[in-house]
Amino acid sequence: MIRRIRQVLEDIVSDSEDSQEPGYDPVHVAGTVIGSLTALGILYWLLWTLLVYQGGIFKKIVPFLSVLLTSKTLSDYGYEGYPYELGVFEGFAGNLIALVLACLALYWLWRAYYLPPRRFLKG
Numbered sequence: 001m002i003r004r005i006r007q008v009l010e011d012i013v014s015d016s017e018d019s020q021e022p023g024y025d026p027v028h029v030a031g032t033v034i035g036s037l038t039a040l041g042i043l044y045w046l047l048w049t050l051l052v053y054q055g056g057i058f059k060k061i062v063p064f065l066s067v068l069l070t071s072k073t074l075s076d077y078g079y080e081g082y083p084y085e086l087g088v089f090e091g092f093a094g095n096l097i098a099l100v101l102a103c104l105a106l107y108w109l110w111r112a113y114y115l116p117p118r119r120f121l122k123g
Contacts, residue, residue, distance in 0.1 A: 046105070049098035054091025057099060063088045 050057055063077045078087020086092070 046098055046102055049094050050102055053094050053098075055088075057092075057095040060089055060092055060095065064092075 063072075066072045067074055067077070074087070074089070077089065078085060079089055080087070
């Protein structure tokens, strides 16, 4: 019993490498952690800009469509000029940029998961 415990303790602290044990590289773990945190930060920024920044895009869709499709004007929604007072449309450019980037990201993910991979090297 004591020999078995001693053998287990020696195996834990020994410097000899086991050929059956998979290789461990701390750089890969660090790269995975940093990459995951970066992806989460980008996703947070994208969703926050799309849904929260200056009221979000959903607050601006109905006024935009009513200006586009009815006789209402931009001044009915508080718009006085680009750099000064934008009214309801405050932050619209940021929301649109986030919408375009979200659509590009969704397309990229769809393409990565559902389309067959391209063969770059033929032979």
